[in-house]
Amino acid sequence: MATTQPAAVDRPPTIHDIAALCGVAASTVSRALSSPDRVNIRTRQRIEAAAAQLHYIPNSQAKALSSGRTGAVGVLVPDITNPFYFDLIRGTQLQLKAAGYTQLLVDTEESDEVEASTMEQLRKSADGIVVAASRLSDEALLAAAAKMPMVTVNRDVPGIPAVLIDTPSATSQALDHLISLRHTRIAYIAGPATSQSSTRRWAALSEAAEERGVEVRRLGPFAPKTQSGAAAADAAVHSGVTACIAFNDLIAIGMLQRLRERGIRVPEDMSIVGCDDIFGADFCNPPLTTMASPIEQAGRVAVSMLLAQLNPLAGGGTRSRSVMPTHLTVRGSTGPAPAPH
Amino acid sequence: MATTQPAAVDRPPTIHDIAALCGVAASTVSRALSSPDRVNIRTRQRIEAAAAQLHYIPNSQAKALSSGRTGAVGVLVPDITNPFYFDLIRGTQLQLKAAGYTQLLVDTEESDEVEASTMEQLRKSADGIVVAASRLSDEALLAAAAKMPMVTVNRDVPGIPAVLIDTPSATSQALDHLISLRHTRIAYIAGPATSQSSTRRWAALSEAAEERGVEVRRLGPFAPKTQSGAAAADAAVHSGVTACIAFNDLIAIGMLQRLRERGIRVPEDMSIVGCDDIFGADFCNPPLTTMASPIEQAGRVAVSMLLAQLNPLAGGGTRSRSVMPTHLTVRGSTGPAPAPH
DNA sequence: CATGAAATGACAACCGATTGCCAAAAACTG
DNA sequence: CAGTTTTTGGCAATCGGTTGTCATTTCATG
Numbered sequence: 001m002a003t004t005q006p007a008a009v010d011r012p013p014t015i016h017d018i019a020a021l022c023g024v025a026a027s028t029v030s031r032a033l034s035s036p037d038r039v040n041i042r043t044r045q046r047i048e049a050a051a052a053q054l055h056y057i058p059n060s061q062a063k064a065l066s067s068g069r070t071g072a073v074g075v076l077v078p079d080i081t082n083p084f085y086f087d088l089i090r091g092t093q094l095q096l097k098a099a100g101y102t103q104l105l106v107d108t109e110e111s112d113e114v115e116a117s118t119m120e121q122l123r124k125s126a127d128g129i130v131v132a133a134s135r136l137s138d139e140a141l142l143a144a145a146a147k148m149p150m151v152t153v154n155r156d157v158p159g160i161p162a163v164l165i166d167t168p169s170a171t172s173q174a175l176d177h178l179i180s181l182r183h184t185r186i187a188y189i190a191g192p193a194t195s196q197s198s199t200r201r202w203a204a205l206s207e208a209a210e211e212r213g214v215e216v217r218r219l220g221p222f223a224p225k226t227q228s229g230a231a232a233a234d235a236a237v238h239s240g241v242t243a244c245i246a247f248n249d250l251i252a253i254g255m256l257q258r259l260r261e262r263g264i265r266v267p268e269d270m271s272i273v274g275c276d277d278i279f280g281a282d283f284c285n286p287p288l289t290t291m292a293s294p295i296e297q298a299g300r301v302a303v304s305m306l307l308a309q310l311n312p313l314a315g316g317g318t319r320s321r322s323v324m325p326t327h328l329t330v331r332g333s334t335g336p337a338p339a340p341h
Numbered sequence: 342m343a344t345t346q347p348a349a350v351d352r353p354p355t356i357h358d359i360a361a362l363c364g365v366a367a368s369t370v371s372r373a374l375s376s377p378d379r380v381n382i383r384t385r386q387r388i389e390a391a392a393a394q395l396h397y398i399p400n401s402q403a404k405a406l407s408s409g410r411t412g413a414v415g416v417l418v419p420d421i422t423n424p425f426y427f428d429l430i431r432g433t434q435l436q437l438k439a440a441g442y443t444q445l446l447v448d449t450e451e452s453d454e455v456e457a458s459t460m461e462q463l464r465k466s467a468d469g470i471v472v473a474a475s476r477l478s479d480e481a482l483l484a485a486a487a488k489m490p491m492v493t494v495n496r497d498v499p500g501i502p503a504v505l506i507d508t509p510s511a512t513s514q515a516l517d518h519l520i521s522l523r524h525t526r527i528a529y530i531a532g533p534a535t536s537q538s539s540t541r542r543w544a545a546l547s548e549a550a551e552e553r554g555v556e557v558r559r560l561g562p563f564a565p566k567t568q569s570g571a572a573a574a575d576a577a578v579h580s581g582v583t584a585c586i587a588f589n590d591l592i593a594i595g596m597l598q599r600l601r602e603r604g605i606r607v608p609e610d611m612s613i614v615g616c617d618d619i620f621g622a623d624f625c626n627p628p629l630t631t632m633a634s635p636i637e638q639a640g641r642v643a644v645s646m647l648l649a650q651l652n653p654l655a656g657g658g659t660r661s662r663s664v665m666p667t668h669l670t671v672r673g674s675t676g677p678a679p680a681p682h
Numbered sequence: 683c684a685t686g687a688a689a690t691g692a693c694a695a696c697c698g699a700t701t702g703c704c705a706a707a708a709a710c711t712g
Numbered sequence: 713c714a715g716t717t718t719t720t721g722g723c724a725a726t727c728g729g730t731t732g733t734c735a736t737t738t739c740a741t742g
Contacts, residue, residue: 012464014728025692030730040690059465061411062728064402065697080434081427083620090422093448102466105446107434123353124400125443226624253624279424283567283594285626355698366722371700381720403698406727 013054021050033058060102064125072102073306074122074129076115080107082224082250083278084295085132088153091299092130099307101127110192110223112136119144128306130299131155135194149309151302154197161309161320163302167197167275168204170291170326174245174273175208175216177289177328183214183243183271183337189232189255190220191247198247201275205245217241222251229254237262242270242337249274249281249290256284256333267335277329286332293326354395362391374399401443405466413443414647415463415470417456421448423565423591424619425636426473429494432640433471440648442468451564453477453535460485469647471640472496476535490650492643495538502650502661504643508538508616509545511632511667515586515614516549516557518630518669524555524584524612524678530573530596531561532588539588542616546586558582563592570595578603583611583678590615590622590631597625597674608676618670627673634667 015029022029024043032039032047039047050056064070075092077085089105096103104126108115112135122129128149134141138157144150145160152162178186188205191198202218209216219235222228224247233255236244246252252274259266266272266286274281277292301322308319356370363370365384373380373388380388391397405411416433418426430446437444445467449456453476463470469490475482479498485491486501493503519527529546532539543559550557560576563569565588574596577585587593593615600607607613607627615622618633642663649660 016728026728027693027730028691030728031691034730038690043691057461057465059406059728060462061402061405061466062697063730065400065406065699066728066730068697068730070402081431081620083424083427086422086424086427090448093421102462103446105444107431120398121401121443124398125402257624279422280621280624283598283621283625285624357698367699368701368723369721371698372721375700379720384721400698403727404700406729407698407700409700409727 012059013056014059015056017054018047018050018056021054022046070125070127071100072104072126073303074104074106074118074126075132076106076108076118076129076134077132078108078110078115078135079224080105083280084248084250084276086279087295088132088299091296092303093299094296095300095303095307099303101303101307108135110135112140112194116140116144119148123148127310130302130306133195133197135192149306151306151309153298153302156196156200156321161305163298163305163322163324165197165293165295165298165324166326167291167293168200170275170293170328171201171205171245172208173328174289174291175205175212175214177330177334178243178245178271178273179212179214181243181271181334181336185241185243186214186216187236187239187241187244188216188218188220189222189236189244189246189251190218191222191224191251193221195224195247201247216245219244220247222247224248224250226250226254226257229256230258233258233262233264236270237264243273243334244270245273245275247275249276249278249288252288252290252333253280253284256286256288260285266333269338271334271337273328273334282331289331289334290329291326292329293324295324298324353400354397355400356397358395359388359391359397362395363387411466411468412441413445413467414644415445415447415459415467416473417447417449417459417470417475418473419449419451419456419476420565421446424621425589425591425617427620428636429473429640432637433644434640435637436641436644436648440644442644442648449476451476451533453481457481457485460489464489468651471643471647474536474538476533490647492647492650494639494643497537497541497662502646504639504646504663504665506538506634506636506639506665507667508632508634509541511616511634511669512542512546512586513549514669515630515632516546516553516555518671518675519584519586519612519614520553520555522584522612522675522677526582526584527555527557528577528580528582528585529557529559529561530563530577530585530587530592531559532563532565532592534562536565536588542588557586560585561588563588565589565591567591567595567598570597571599574599574603574605577611578605584614584675585611586614586616588616590617590619590629593629593631593674594621594625597627597629601626607674610679612675612678614669614675623672630672630675631670632667633670634665636665639665 015026019026019029029047032044093103106118130151132153134155141157156162222232229251232251252272274288274290277290281288281290356367359370360367370388373385434444447459471492473494475496482498493501497503563573570592573592593613615629615631618631622629622631
């Protein structure tokens with residue numbers, strides 16, 4: 001038994017083992033497994049049977065080295081612990097796995113330098129990258145995109161395919177919501193200065209405010225973490241507004257906590273609108289009115305666009321831009337403006 | 342110019358480019374960059390200068406192929422979107438990065454099959470793996486551990502190094518807390534049947550209950566998701582208990598939501614204790630009494646143990662087991678037992 | 683049955699590094 | 713200064729596949 005079974009070695013089987021078992025050349029095995037049409041069907045079946053028998057698993061390193069394709073895609077997010085990215089990551093992971101790719105997830109720690117060096121690193125070990133909420137400059141991004149296929153999420157740079165979450169338009173909805181509740185003094189709690197999402201949202205918001213004749217002031221920037229919510233809440237209270245539209249739910253939830261500490265009631269004294277509808281937005285106290293969108297889907301779309309870039313043959317004109325719809329989900333953190341004293 | 346400057350190509354530089362630039366053999370370059378002592382310091386400096394000038398970045402695939410070491414470590418978690426794993430992932434990521442390793446993060450979707458096939462896959466592309474809350478059998482885990490260095494988290498199998506989070510002992514604390522609040526009818530809301538954490542916790546809990554002469558019944562199993570909280574809450578109410586110790590915070594938060602819907606007050610009518618102190622446990626309504634532990638640190642420790650396995654030379658006896666302390670964090674979801682009518 | 687086209691399989695170079703082995707050079711010894 | 717030890721650098725094989733080239737086989741056709 002051991003004589004007819006060349007396996008039994010500890011080392012994982014290679015195509016050479018298969019070739020020996022079948023009495024063909026290693027190259028034939030390679031072709032049989034990758035471009036099945038180039039090989040006689042009977043031979044191919046023998047090879048496939050042998051591969052199955054040996055539990056053959058191709059060595060991805062070797063494959064990458066000789067073919068130039070790694071079968072991996074990098075996904076860069078600024079902060080793994082931000083729940084917003086959970087669903088995005090899950091979306092990319094599902095879509096990549098479905099296409100037989102591996103996901104390389106990297107936390108860039110909100111740092112442009114880490115982001116840049118990661119990209120350089122990934123240039124050799126990934127076929128393309130999905131970059132969420134990049135902190136890099138347009139120029140740096142374009143330079144990187146020239147070196148390897150890239151899709152951005154929530155970052156619009158001409159020439160780079162992107163998936164955008166349409167929070168700017170939802171911001172107008174939020175504004176209308178607040179106006180209908182008779183708020184007139186409203187603040188935008190800005191995100192990081194380097195976040196294009198925050199910039200675009202502010203642009204949309206201030207334009208909408210002007211159209212509607214209300215005043216919206218901008219506070220911040222604040223880091224997109226719950227801890228920043230305290231400072232944001234204090235700034236909002238100090239500025240005398242009765243409603244806030246926050247850059248994201250983390251900040252909004254942090255504000256809720258701080259306002260509670262200070263004895264300021266939400267929504268009676270102050271209304272809060274978040275953004276992203278992250279895990280927790282529905283069960284915080286009060287539940288958060290927020291702008292929701294299909295984040296997981298955004299992840300899937302981003303991957304689809306990237307894979308279309310990698311395999312141009314597979315039909316379908318490559319979309320270079322995809323905008324995910326967003327809608328306002330009204331919960332308990334917004335209410336009528338307090339009566340002026 | 343093009344004659345004296347071998348760079349200027351689009352293709353990334355290799356050690357051969359460096360070798361050509363310095364007039365030495367490629368192998369000398371390799372040695373100069375990896376084992377610096379084996380090469381003349383002046384030559385080395387020339388080589389280093391050339392490498393810097395060309396912006397040389399070693400090709401990790403090629404490195405892995407020829408050396409057998411990949412410089413990557415796989416991290417397997419059952420569910421990326423479970424906030425419990427955020428901190429764990431961040432911990433592993435930080436520690437790995439500090440040691441110059443890359444993290445390959447995989448969501449095994451609570452499936453033993455996905456977990457097993459992922460391990461097989463990773464065998465070629467990672468030097469070792471960290472497996473959190475494995476759903477595999479002891480035998481399968483041992484077999485996998487025999488093929489590649491492994492550290493488990495929250496899974497105790499003799500022969501495999503593990504980081505354990507000491508929730509069993511915290512469970513007793515939780516029980517004492519509830520007893521001191523005069524609860525006598527208490528339920529344990531069990532996690533997945535394949536979860537060893539759940540099993541170990543129940544063992545500790547039922548033993549402690551017996552010692553203290555109170556009755557604790559077991560309900561479930563339930564999937565570790567907020568959605569399961571509804572069923573868990575209904576089961577708890579139906580069973581007539583006044584307090585529950587839940588497998589994790591996700592279930593506990595789901596229970597809070599369901600109980601609120603049903604008009605059952607927490608903690609007046611029912612006390613709830615969670616586990617893990619995840620993101621959200623502090624701002625749900627009411628804030629959750631839960632068992633907290635240094636999860637990020639657990640991730641770091643797991644990676645340290647794995648790296649110690651990979652590089653046995655670097656001194657320090659290899660710990661094969663590390664237990665993370667846990668303590669009860671009392672918040673608003675637990676209170677005195679309702680007076681019997 | 684001869685002929686050409688199509689299908690198939692083998693050989694070998696190659697991807698970019700690592701590493702064992704050996705030779706040349708340098709430094710040291712007596 | 714000869715003889716020896718140590719240091720240093722280069723050659724070439726190797727990792728496990730991919731892929732271009734070419735020889736051979738197979739088959740249909742005239």
